[in-house]
Amino acid sequence: MASEDFLRRRLERERKARKEAERLLEERSRELYYINQALEHSRDDTIRAKVYLDNIIASMNDALFVLTEEGTIKSVNRSATQLTGFGVGTLEGTRMGHLLYRSEGGEINVQDMESLDVDIETRHGNVPVLVSTAPFYPGSGEEGGYVCVVKDMRERVAAKRLETERDVAKSENQAKSVFLANMSHEIRTPLNAIIGFSQLLQASPLSDQEREYVDTISQSGEALLTLINDILEMSKIEAGRLELSLSVVDLRGMLDKLCRSFEPQTQRKNLQLHLQYDSPSVPCVQTDEGKLRQVFANLINNAVKFTERGEVVVSARIEQGARGRATLHGEVRDTGSGIGEHELSTLFEPFVQTESGRESQRGTGLGLAISRNIVQLMGGDIAVSSTIGKGTSFYFHLNVEIAAESGVERNCRSDSTVVDTSEYNGVRILIVDDNGANRLLLWDLLEPLGFQLHEVANGEDAVLVCDSWHPHIILMDMAMPVMDGYEATRRIKSKPDSRDTVVIAVTASAFQEDYQQILESGVDDFLAKPFTREQLFETLRGHLDETTHAARGKRSVEPLDAPALTSLDEVPDRLLDEMRDAVKGGHIERLTSLVDSIRGAAPAFASTLDQLAKEFDYAKMLAILGDPDE
Amino acid sequence: MKGIVFTELLDMVDELFGEEVTEKIISDSELSSGGAYTAVSTYEHAELVRLVASLSRESGLSPEELYKAYGKHLFGVFSRDYGFLLTDMSETFSFLSNIEDYIHVEVRKLYPDAELPTFSHSLIDETHLELEYRSRRAMGDFAEGLMMGCAEYFGDNIVILRRDLSNGDGTCIQFTLEKVL
Numbered sequence: 001m002a003s004e005d006f007l008r009r010r011l012e013r014e015r016k017a018r019k020e021a022e023r024l025l026e027e028r029s030r031e032l033y034y035i036n037q038a039l040e041h042s043r044d045d046t047i048r049a050k051v052y053l054d055n056i057i058a059s060m061n062d063a064l065f066v067l068t069e070e071g072t073i074k075s076v077n078r079s080a081t082q083l084t085g086f087g088v089g090t091l092e093g094t095r096m097g098h099l100l101y102r103s104e105g106g107e108i109n110v111q112d113m114e115s116l117d118v119d120i121e122t123r124h125g126n127v128p129v130l131v132s133t134a135p136f137y138p139g140s141g142e143e144g145g146y147v148c149v150v151k152d153m154r155e156r157v158a159a160k161r162l163e164t165e166r167d168v169a170k171s172e173n174q175a176k177s178v179f180l181a182n183m184s185h186e187i188r189t190p191l192n193a194i195i196g197f198s199q200l201l202q203a204s205p206l207s208d209q210e211r212e213y214v215d216t217i218s219q220s221g222e223a224l225l226t227l228i229n230d231i232l233e234m235s236k237i238e239a240g241r242l243e244l245s246l247s248v249v250d251l252r253g254m255l256d257k258l259c260r261s262f263e264p265q266t267q268r269k270n271l272q273l274h275l276q277y278d279s280p281s282v283p284c285v286q287t288d289e290g291k292l293r294q295v296f297a298n299l300i301n302n303a304v305k306f307t308e309r310g311e312v313v314v315s316a317r318i319e320q321g322a323r324g325r326a327t328l329h330g331e332v333r334d335t336g337s338g339i340g341e342h343e344l345s346t347l348f349e350p351f352v353q354t355e356s357g358r359e360s361q362r363g364t365g366l367g368l369a370i371s372r373n374i375v376q377l378m379g380g381d382i383a384v385s386s387t388i389g390k391g392t393s394f395y396f397h398l399n400v401e402i403a404a405e406s407g408v409e410r411n412c413r414s415d416s417t418v419v420d421t422s423e424y425n426g427v428r429i430l431i432v433d434d435n436g437a438n439r440l441l442l443w444d445l446l447e448p449l450g451f452q453l454h455e456v457a458n459g460e461d462a463v464l465v466c467d468s469w470h471p472h473i474i475l476m477d478m479a480m481p482v483m484d485g486y487e488a489t490r491r492i493k494s495k496p497d498s499r500d501t502v503v504i505a506v507t508a509s510a511f512q513e514d515y516q517q518i519l520e521s522g523v524d525d526f527l528a529k530p531f532t533r534e535q536l537f538e539t540l541r542g543h544l545d546e547t548t549h550a551a552r553g554k555r556s557v558e559p560l561d562a563p564a565l566t567s568l569d570e571v572p573d574r575l576l577d578e579m580r581d582a583v584k585g586g587h588i589e590r591l592t593s594l595v596d597s598i599r600g601a602a603p604a605f606a607s608t609l610d611q612l613a614k615e616f617d618y619a620k621m622l623a624i625l626g627d628p629d630e
Numbered sequence: 631m632k633g634i635v636f637t638e639l640l641d642m643v644d645e646l647f648g649e650e651v652t653e654k655i656i657s658d659s660e661l662s663s664g665g666a667y668t669a670v671s672t673y674e675h676a677e678l679v680r681l682v683a684s685l686s687r688e689s690g691l692s693p694e695e696l697y698k699a700y701g702k703h704l705f706g707v708f709s710r711d712y713g714f715l716l717t718d719m720s721e722t723f724s725f726l727s728n729i730e731d732y733i734h735v736e737v738r739k740l741y742p743d744a745e746l747p748t749f750s751h752s753l754i755d756e757t758h759l760e761l762e763y764r765s766r767r768a769m770g771d772f773a774e775g776l777m778m779g780c781a782e783y784f785g786d787n788i789v790i791l792r793r794d795l796s797n798g799d800g801t802c803i804q805f806t807l808e809k810v811l
Binding site for chain 1: 637666
């Protein structure tokens with residue numbers, strides 16, 4: 001009743017209170033859940049931030065040292081352990097000042113580490129570094145300290161040293177080049193005399209023993225001259241003073257002639273020498289003929305030198321590009337003994353010779369270096385590949401320009417002298433030489449000009465052909481079997497029908513020839529071997545005028561005001577005397593200036609003297625200058 | 631006011647006056663909560679005032695006497711249920727000096743939204759402590775009861791004097807406690 005009521009009410013209140021408590025509990029649980037979530041996110045954020053920061057520090061190239069306020073290492077990054085080679089445990093707790101070394105010595109205070117160029121101690125010795133330190137204030141109640149970044153300066157130091165060394169080497173090199181250039185001039189002058197006078201001696205009567213001595217002196221002089229020229233070339237290259245002189249070149253013709261000049265050697269060694277020219281549509285290119293020949297000559301020379309059997313193949317190919325530009329691909333391949341791989345890399349260095357090169361004791365070791373420089377100067381490069389026992393191939397490429405106009409083409413075929421071939425139809429030239437190659441050379445040179453040609457191999461045949469064919473000009477080699485040139489000339493000149501036949505003695509520039517004998521045999525002119533195309537034409541031209549156009553009279557190719565001097569008679573005696581003196585005294589510079597003085601009036605004569613002077617053929621020069629002693 | 635104040639009061643009424651009296655004062659007080667209190671919840675202070683007023687009518691004791699008695703009783707309850715709060719204390723004055731800095735801090739851990747009076751203290755000497763009580767609810771008698779309960783717990787003989795600093799509304803009272811040795 002009342003108590004039941006009472007109990008019921010109480011129970012009811014209890015139940016209500018319980019429910020309320022439960023509700024509050026659930027509410028609180030939910031609150032806790034969200035708080036927990038937030039905490040976890042916050043924790044994840046913190047972790048992420050920490051990982052991010054850790055990664056940054058670990059990725060630094062530079063070493064990072066966190067120091068206490070006193071300068072003791074508190075923590076380091078990975079680069080710090082890598083740089084020093086010490087472990088984390090070793091580094092932590094060490095004073096930073098103990099790791100750093102100044103040349104003056106003494107421990108460095110952390111306050112002085114703001115920016116330092118010092119050495120740091122590592123496991124493998126001291127290393128130059130750049131130290132950069134800054135204080136930091138954590139601001140969270142933690143202790144502050146210093147952040148010290150250490151940068152490895154080894155590479156920079158090494159690079160600096162290298163640069164200095166390079167500069168020093170460069171200036172040393174330049175000084176050397178200047179010195180060499182000066183010296184070589186000083187050396188040349190007496191060398192001229194040595195060569196010149198030994199040539200003179202060779203032309204005079206000597207005993208066999210004496211001749212042997214003089215030959216040796218002469219050859220040594222020549223070798224020395226080659227060396228000086230090579231060295232001078234190298235020094236010019238190093239000083240960057242090598243210039244290209246461009247002209248239109250009959251590439252095929254040049255290579256032909258070059259290969260032919262090696263025939264004596266290849267024949268002697270029983271080697272095949274082939275020329276493969278692969279650009280029939282491009283006969284002429286514009287390039288530096290001399291330098292190009294030099295490169296080919298050097299490579300062919302090496303190939304022939306180092307090949308004992310088999311063949312040497314010279315190939316050239318023009319690869320046409322845009323706007324008249326082209327690339328010349330040249331190669332000289334041999335079946336020689338090959339070059340070892342260890343030598344290939346230094347082959348193009350100056351003064352390096354292969355083992356076999358050194359063994360043969362010839363060459364200066366500069367040829368390939370010069371060739372490479374020339375090729376590079378012409379916009380290309382050179383390389384080598386070789387197999388021991390099989391052979392070697394030197395191959396290069398360089399830039400040339402295509403000479404496209406037809407007028408220019410003709411020019412290149414005839415070496416910048418305009419030749420009207422029609423004028424020479426009907427002119428008959430007889431080529432007399434016992435050497436087939438020599439005959440072929442002359443034939444190839446003369447045939448395109450429209451001459452009618454014939455060739456014989458000895459003096460006797462020459463006389464016979466002269467009788468039957470009546471050549472206008474005979475190019476006569478003097479040393480031949482059966483009947484030599486002297487005898488043939490004498491016979492031809494003695495017959496009235498053939499007296500006026502122009503006989504041009506084609507003589508070797510070797511020194512055994514008796515020039516007196518030549519002149520006495522009655523030749524009209526002579527041409528010294530090896531002769532250039534210009535020299536051949538100059539020589540012929542003088543006589544062609546006589547032969548074909550008597551009315552034209554003697555004149556030189558360039559129209560000049562002064563009369564052309566084609567014979568000695570028209571050069572003043574005084575001048576001849578002075579030139580002779582200059583030659584005898586080895587005063588080349590004086591001779592050059594004297595020759596210059598007649599160059600305008602007698603270009604052919606002057607150019608002949610130039611050529612002889614270049615070859616140091618003083619005997620010949622004296623002969624030409626009409627030395628009374630000769 | 632936290633529910634615990636209500637639940638313990640009703641338990642005390644049960645104990646001292648009997649369950650029927652509890653029932654009576656609840657029904658007499660017109661409580662919006664209906665008298666269903668749980669310690670962890672929060673209820674209006676006005677309900678407490680009504681309950682005590684009703685109890686005063688039933689028991690014949692004045693509200694002041696009832697508040698004091700309840701305060702003393704409640705300290706005992708606290709000392710049993712939250713004994714860990716007292717373990718570092720050795721006597722009354724040290725406990726009372728730490729109400730603000732320690733006790734109330736712990737209270738807020740459990741009941742973050744508890745509205746608690748603020749105490750400032752100054753220890754005059756070994757035997758005299760001044761406590762300044764401030765509260766909107768002006769429960770000075772209740773506070774005095776708690777202090778008496780505290781003294782009894784520590785076994786100290788304390789004489790409590792009070793002075794109203796608040797122009798009679800009891801919201802700021804200065805208690806001076808004298809330890810009688």
